[in-house]
Structures are given as structure tokens and as C-alpha cells.
Amino acid sequence: MYRMKCLLIALAAALYGHAAAQDYPNRSVKLIVPYSAGGSTDVLARVIGQRLAESLGQPFVVVNQPGAGGIAGTLVVTQAPADGYTLLVSDMSQVVINPFLFSKLPYDPVKDLAPVSLVATIPLYFVVQPGKGIDTLPDLVKMAKAKPGDLSYGSAGIGSIHHIVMESFRTAANLSIVHVPYKGSGQSTSGFLSGQVPVLVSGLSAIAPHVKSGKGKLIAVTSGRRSGQTPEVPAISETVPGFDFSSEFGFLATAGTPPAILAKLSNEIAKALKAPGTMDRLGPMGMEAVGSSPAEYAENIRRNLERFAQAVKISGAKAD
Numbered sequence: 001m002y003r004m005k006c007l008l009i010a011l012a013a014a015l016y017g018h019a020a021a022q023d024y025p026n027r028s029v030k031l032i033v034p035y036s037a038g039g040s041t042d043v044l045a046r047v048i049g050q051r052l053a054e055s056l057g058q059p060f061v062v063v064n065q066p067g068a069g070g071i072a073g074t075l076v077v078t079q080a081p082a083d084g085y086t087l088l089v090s091d092m093s094q095v096v097i098n099p100f101l102f103s104k105l106p107y108d109p110v111k112d113l114a115p116v117s118l119v120a121t122i123p124l125y126f127v128v129q130p131g132k133g134i135d136t137l138p139d140l141v142k143m144a145k146a147k148p149g150d151l152s153y154g155s156a157g158i159g160s161i162h163h164i165v166m167e168s169f170r171t172a173a174n175l176s177i178v179h180v181p182y183k184g185s186g187q188s189t190s191g192f193l194s195g196q197v198p199v200l201v202s203g204l205s206a207i208a209p210h211v212k213s214g215k216g217k218l219i220a221v222t223s224g225r226r227s228g229q230t231p232e233v234p235a236i237s238e239t240v241p242g243f244d245f246s247s248e249f250g251f252l253a254t255a256g257t258p259p260a261i262l263a264k265l266s267n268e269i270a271k272a273l274k275a276p277g278t279m280d281r282l283g284p285m286g287m288e289a290v291g292s293s294p295a296e297y298a299e300n301i302r303r304n305l306e307r308f309a310q311a312v313k314i315s316g317a318k319a320d
Helices: 002-023 040-056 068-078 092-101 137-146 161-172 185-193 204-212 259-274 278-285 294-315
Strands: 029-033 060-064 086-090 113-128 152-155 178-181 199-203 217-221 246-254
Touching: 002 259, 029 040, 029 068, 040 060, 040 086, 040 113, 040 246, 040 259, 040 278, 068 086, 068 092, 068 113, 068 246, 086 092, 092 161, 092 246, 092 294, 113 137, 113 161, 113 204, 113 259, 113 294, 137 217, 152 161, 152 185, 161 178, 161 199, 161 294, 185 199, 185 204, 199 204, 204 217, 204 278, 246 259, 246 294, 259 278, 259 294
Parallel strands: 029 060, 029 086, 152 178, 152 199
Antiparallel strands: 086 246, 113 199, 113 217, 113 246
16 A cells, blocks of 8 residues: 555655656746856856747846855755756866865755756866976976976966866876966966966867967876867877866756756757757867766766765865
């Protein structure tokens, strides 16, 4: 009898979810961006939000909710009704980095959020100043080994993906390189251009104009293989086998949102990424389209939580 009752409850929930998905959305949807306007996450939310509004017939309104390293915006979503009308547009910090930076995080990224789709990735680059005797990644390794502690690199800040990536490489290659943290990518780029640091970890969009003008040289990309945008730049994995780090961006909903709604959103995001003009706007930022099912994104998060537990520990980064 108990088993039959459970089956009936599950069936009713499934039917409700299916019916809700057919009617979804019937009003505006909020896209919570846990940062100020203008950054990569914000631009992605606006571009994909516009496509979703066109295909689903309701406004997808971007709401910038910065604060506490993305925690403030994430909490808005975890505390919202589980109906798909409040979505988080996230980078890796909220989902797989913050759990290891903060000793007491006020949300659980696995229990409190429902993955919708891994939307895009941005590979990072190791950039060096011309004329410093570093023309390749092996040159960087050689110099760092010859003069331990003399070489320094700039990042977007302690605990940033830029910091974690370089520390993971430094440890894998057994190097001594000094970390110089800045407050954001803009300041780290300025520090690099002014000669404060000879090496920079950066996204392509921030450094590309300076590479074109001859003020910087790309020597390696952090993704597992060479990027289609810069096929001439070697992947770090060609020097350190298995090395693979990129900044990732995804859509997540409140835990408990009906799976049929998650699936509908995932399918529409995949269509949005293939729509004419979408990558014309995202590509110049260094973004590479992905698109995934909710289950695939959930597995991606699980794998990243495992490896970032070690990567953040290696970096020594702590936010509190």
C-alpha cells in the first residue's frame, strides 16, 4: 500500500511538472547575475536572455545582484520559489570555487541549485611581456627553475580562477613563481602593461588588443586542447599532460524546479547558442559555446567540485 502511494505521488508530481512546462513561461523570468553590469557573465545573460525571450515569448530580465563574491546573488535564487522564474547565470565561483574559499557558505551548490545548462567556456591564457626572454611555455619553466622566486605573475585576485589556474600549473611543474593579486582583470592587465609583473593570466578579450599592438605575447592556453580562436597558441597540456582549466558559465535554477522546465530551458539555450548572431556577440569575449542537458551539467559540476577541492587547497586561497 505504501509503495503504491509513493508511486501515485511520483506520478502526480511528474504530470504536474509536465503541465507546468507546457505553460512555461507565462510571465517574465528573472536572470540573476551575481556581479555588476558589463562583465562576461552579465553580457552572456543579456545575449542568451534576449534569444530566450524571442523564442519563448516572455521577457527574460537581467537583474544584477553583486556582493560577497557572488554569494548575494546566488542566495536570491536558492531562496526563490522552485518554478523556473528566477534563474542564476553563474561562473565557476558560485558553484565550484566558493565552497572551498569560504568556511561557512550559506548555500549548498548541489542541494540548493538545479543545473540547467553549461552554456559556454572561456579558456585563459598565459601572457608575457616581449623582450623578457620568455617566448614559449618551456622558456617560462626554464627561467622559473633557474631563478626560483624571481619571476612573478599577476591575477584578477586571490581565489580567482586566474590565481587557481597558475598555482595548479606552478605546482604541477614544481616551480617557484610569486603571485601578485590585483582587484579584478582590469587592474591586473594595467599592472602587466606598466611592467609591474612580467607574466599575466588573462582571458582573451582583456588582453587581445595589447597582444595585437605588440605589448603582450600569448604563450599558452589553459584549456585541454588548443582554442579554435588561437590555434597557433599551444595548450598547457602539451607541456603538462592532462592540464585542463577554463572559466565556465552556466544557467541554474532553484532546487526542486520541475525537471520538465529544466529540460525545456536547456533545449532553448542550445537553440539560442546556434542562432545567427549569438556567437558574433559572445565570440569576441573569448567565449566558446557548449550547451548541455541538465544531467550533463550536473555531472560537470560534480567533477569540478572534486578537482577544485584540490586546486583551491594548492592555491592557499581563503576568503574568510
